[in-house]
Amino acid sequence: MTSQYETALHVGERLRSFRLGKGLLPEDVASGTGLSRAAIYRYEAGQPIRVDALGKIADFLEISVASLFGVGSEFISTAAGFYERVRQLEGMADQISVLFGPISYLLTTEGFDALLPDILMESVPELAVNRQNLGSQIDEIIELLLARKAGYLSRRPNIISLVSAAELEQVLRLGFVGRHGINGAELKRRRAAALAEVENILRLLTDQPMGVQIGLVEDSLPGASFQILRTGSAAQVAVSPFRLGLYANIRVGVATITAAQDSVKLHQEVTAQLWQNSLKGNEAADRVRSILANSADEIRA
Structure with missing residues (x-):
């Protein structure tokens, strides 16, 4: 406590x-x-x-x-505020359990970071209020995300990442886009970026780096992403409506961070159930290979 x-x-x-x-x-x-x-x-x-x-x-x-x-619970209505708070908590955590679709940000490549500003900007409708001022906000969000990843890479806390097989198939088909209507060469580039991230997941599954555990979930996942951040015997749950990658959302929603025992316990139970039923190791790697095989030719065409 x-x-x-x-x-x-x-x-x-x-x-x-x-x-x-x-x-x-x-x-x-x-x-x-x-x-x-x-x-x-x-x-x-x-x-x-x-x-x-x-x-x-x-x-x-x-x-x-x-x-x-x-x-009680912390309620955060902005993506920047939420990512900063998560950065702080990740900086102390011994173990991070992540349910985040389609891919946990901490396990993404530098290529994803390079593409992310475009995804976030195009996710905002042209008629959105204050869209003209969005550039500085996105810059701040990117800076916070990069700080999160740098902190994770320097400390290497244990991470358990639950990944949806269905969402991997979807992102390979649609590409990393922030909105509908991306076509032609740009769509091909976005789908190639998605392919690179799924191939990276396959590398993590086959190489099995110390401290990284990935479970491939065939079952349906909750609508909101969440993380359980454990430091010693204490744990907190961060539930987020904010989304990166496919059809990103950095504008609308309220995130919640809480150490309430009932919330932590329930989220741990959900995580344990999904982990138990997920594909792991070679079995997960074979499933990702089959997903890639079904998509790669179309993406590279």
Whole structure:
């Protein structure tokens, strides 16, 4: 169980994730609260926050003080805020269990990172409000995602990734696109990128790098993705409506992060059931080879 002292230490991390989620700089928070910029930097670095300052920050960010303390569940309405919070939690985790379709981001290649800005931009409708300002938001999201991946690669916590066979088939057929209507040479490029990621999953299944376990699920998966992040005996669940890759979503939805025992237990049970029934090792590799064989000729045509 997380102590009250540890909870207080992590207030600064939550402050940073809420600030980033609103697209604000530390200077903006300082100006809006009457606090000094240096104080905001100190608070985000983990130094104690005065009670009066805590209330001013919560009011300015339009969140509750309880949310800053992580009491109960954390609700995050922006992709940037969610990815920053997950980055923080992954930086402490010993084990990460991921159910994320079609492919867990932490296990993707550099080629996927290079394509991701295009996917995210085209996922936003032309008539969306403030679309003209979206470039900087996407840049921030990409920066956070790359920081997550760098943190994972430097620490190498154990990762259990559940992958849907049906979604692999779908992404090979459609390619990594953010919307309908991608055609011609561009569609061919997107399908080639999808092929490269599925081939990478096959490599992971055959090479079996230490700390990486992949289960190929033939059953249907829940609509929302989630991660269970375990640090020692404590665990938290991050449930996300945000999606990367095929028909990405970085704009609409509310993510939830909670350490509530009933939520953690239920998600662990779902994960255990899916893992038990999934294909693993050589059996999973053979299934991915069959998926690739059914799609590769069409993609390369």
